[in-house]
Amino acid sequence: MLGYLTKRLVSLLASLFVASVVIFSVVEVVPGDPAAFMLGMNARPDTIAALRAELGLDGSVVERYLAWVGGMMRGDFGISYTYRTPVADMIADRLWVSLPLALFALTLTVVIAIPAGLFAASRRGRAGDYSIVGATQIGIAVPNFWFAMILILIFAIQLRWFSAGGFPGWQDGFWTGLKALVLPAVALALPQAAILTRVMRSSLIEVLGEDFMRTARAKGLSSGAAIWRHGLRNALIPVLTIIGLQFAFLLAGGIIIEQVFALPGLGRLVFQAISQRDLIVVESVVMLLVFAVIMTNFLVDLAYVAVDPRLRRRA
Amino acid sequence: MTGLRRLNWPLAIGAALVAIFASAAVISLVWTPHDVTGMNISARLKIPGDGYLLGTDHFGRDMLSMLMAGAQTSISVAILAVGIGMVLGVPLGLAAAANRGGLDEMIMRANDLAFAFPALVIAILITAVFGPSAVNAIIAIGIFNIPVFARLTRGAALSLWTREFILAARVSGKGRTRISVEHILPNIANLLVVQGTIQFSLGILAEAGLSYVGLGAQPPVPSWGRMLADSQTLVGLAPHLALVPGLAIILTVLGLNLLGDGLRDALDPKLRVGRT
């Protein structure tokens, strides 16, 4: 167990190092000068040079890489070129939108997918199963930004139940904030729920076919009780992996949805920062997102070991 | 069992949908109802019907013609992206399975890492470096197909390496590379085709997303994602601008997914999900 942990930790650190080099190099070769962007069309060359110096853009590549990584280890993500505020503060602000949105969407996903998957698996081969499988096929096929547009058209413009975009912040109360996230969360959750339903269904079907389930049934447990007592726990392992992946995806993958709903989240921050060449923000946010995924995978692996005794012994 | 029950419904529906859009794409090469890029500002935002089967957009271009030509863009981008994923991912997966140990470990770690990157952000960065174009959209989508195929190939190949016929080949003195190509690859081809169909459908979605944020094919080359982006502010005035390309994407992706499921059923009875 300890050996396994060490091995996983080493590969975790190596991954983070490689990721930081990749991110830094890609961002380094992006053409376009942040100083020139900020000063616009009437700027003089000496003004641009003065601003570059002020932003600390004139050091060597290695110096800047080391300064960036060194800073991140101390929790200092640098100062945004355009906003001139600490990147860490900006990320923290935006996380207050992106994190609740991801959690909200994930909750919707789980609340829809687990019962739907259970239902389909227990009605296997019957009409109920087919209609759920059919629905998931459509759910996977719908582009979420298109779905978002349709939601806006219906619920914001026609019915005016929700506002079409923007985020008022949490200071006006929890429900005001949550209300602004309803349409985005639904748009994000639909395809994810479809995916998770399918995973849940096939995982349950597989488990139900296994020997210990047959034994349970033979002992006289009804099908429903068998599913509840034995099937669910075992079927949840692959479901857990997918949920972990989906959370990471939702955190970063909301870019287009945040764009459509004008939400000041992490995704929109990156998108904006790329177009403004606020490179320090791009680097730090992407690194953070990669870090989040790598950590999630790490934790899911540990959870695996905890949930499945067979894996524990092997580890 | 009646004949109806035995008919592979997902395969049939999927194949039909894919055939419709594929033929629309092919036909658009030689014929479209109107000039794809021809504008007629005075006939803009026409609702479907009356000379324009699916209406016109904000420049008075024929939606049906754009849809057909857009199918061509979507399909070629997605196919090429899957191609990149297969051509680079399959050899990596075969090599990892054939040479357990250091190389395998490295390839698989790199794989995990690639999965950790937010795909859309990387795609945006790639287009920021090389400029937006269909080619760069293909590269951006293709890169993320590599680890998918590498992982799948490795997993399937690993289970084959323990089988007797491979052992027999090794005894006869064949090298690992030769065995991978001559014996492993043909045996996992079915699996790759099924995964290829799924990646194809994801590619269509990804292309639409990239074009929607302006990073895919550039105008005047029509693209479904850009048609949707253009329709954004007009959706209240002319909903068909959003509905037509949106439904095209959904039906194509749906078709490909059904085709993938159907193929899996047809090619590998063991993997059957719906019925046993």
Add this chain to the structure above:
Amino acid sequence: MKRFLLAASVAAFAISGPVWAADHLTIGIQLEPPHLDPTGAAAGAIDDVTYGNIFEGLTRFTEDGSIVPSLAESWQISNDGLTYTFKLRDGVQFHDGTDMNAEDVKFSLDRARGDDSTNAQKGLFAGIADVVVVDPLTVEVRLSETDGNFLFNMAWGDAAIVAPESIGTIKTNPIGTGAFKFSNWVQGDRVELVRNDAYWGQAAALESATFKFISDPIAAFSAMMAGDLDAFSQFPAPENLVQFEADDRYKVLIGSTEGETILSTNNKAAPFDNVNVRKALALAINRQEIIDGAQFGYGTPIGTHFAPHHPAFVELTGNSPHDPDAARALLAEAGLADGVTVSLKLPPPSYARRGGEIIAAQLRAVGINTEISNLEWAQWLEEVFRNKDYNLTIVAHTEPMDIGIYANPDYYFQYDNAVFQALMGELRRTTDEEIRSQLLQQAQRIISEDYVNGFLFQLPRLTVAKREVEGLWANAPTQAVDLTGVRWAK
């Protein structure tokens, strides 16, 4: 008891909800400013929030574009035109309570023209030789040569008067002299201002104002429709204005801007280094179709680089009527009968992206094929503006009175005409309005007849507001959303 309950519930209601009294305004703008220092970046959104509201200069623009005194109460110009003596207004305080005096003016101007200045419009201050404090309320500005534009230059947001004490935090906590004080900034969402009760001039009618940043046109549309916003300045989607015009809760203000939208042409790169090919380009363009298609009809055609609402404007669209046959003939004459392929690089605004697609179709009709690439601003600035690696691009030049850019042969359209350059030199040295006007008209004719660029249309300023909102500027003589005169109709 009953009465008490009622009173309590009213009080609770007043505290709980964001119930704005009639003296608050929430106004949408499309872009969020990167920071709030108008003297340290080009972003127009900074001026939207700060111009006239938070910061003031020696002079200022009024809505009709004229220049009036602001922090300078009056001024005297020496006979040689080289020395401007400004008399400052007495009793003006910055928002932090410190006095605004001649030292602050000297500090602001010296900072803007200094070696390490990061002022985006440093050129405005290039003619200043020296700034001398005569007494706390008198400041003397000496120029190296006469400059007919000097008072005009001092009205720009980039020439705002700032204080040395607060300069360190100006980007996030701007301290100016204006009728509104900065109060709060929720990044990614809004900036809040409150009335400056110690203001030296006519106090603002609004007690507080919120600038909300909504970049997405559809979100802007529904935020207006839902009543979340009281107004939206420079509404991004002209196609939606019809719906506001049809709704009697709203009014649409259509005003002028200084934005000449042009098909900028690289005059040094083939094929457009040939004036006849440029003429063919101009004749191939159908302005009305572009205005209809890209702007849904909002825009005034122009035939030169000059704002139509300016008194010195000359109507020159007659130099380039839509005539595809003549365009084809000119191209054939230039040896391009078989067609030619050129690059068309488009920045993000919708006038450029949509206009570009229409122009591409129009040019295709006369045998000019375009390769369109859509660029972000940062890329555009590097590829097109700095490296001049382009044939055609579309951009609105929004600086007021900027015909002088045609005198700079290194400017990105690389137009090099000694006659025009001499004319601009003469204009700079001239202070007599009558003669200046004649020179400007001559300049407009030269660039129109040289077909330097494809001159398309003047960008309109489109503002949507609730019917009861009064006093919003319809026109944009400079980038500004001046709220000092805004009030709710009773």
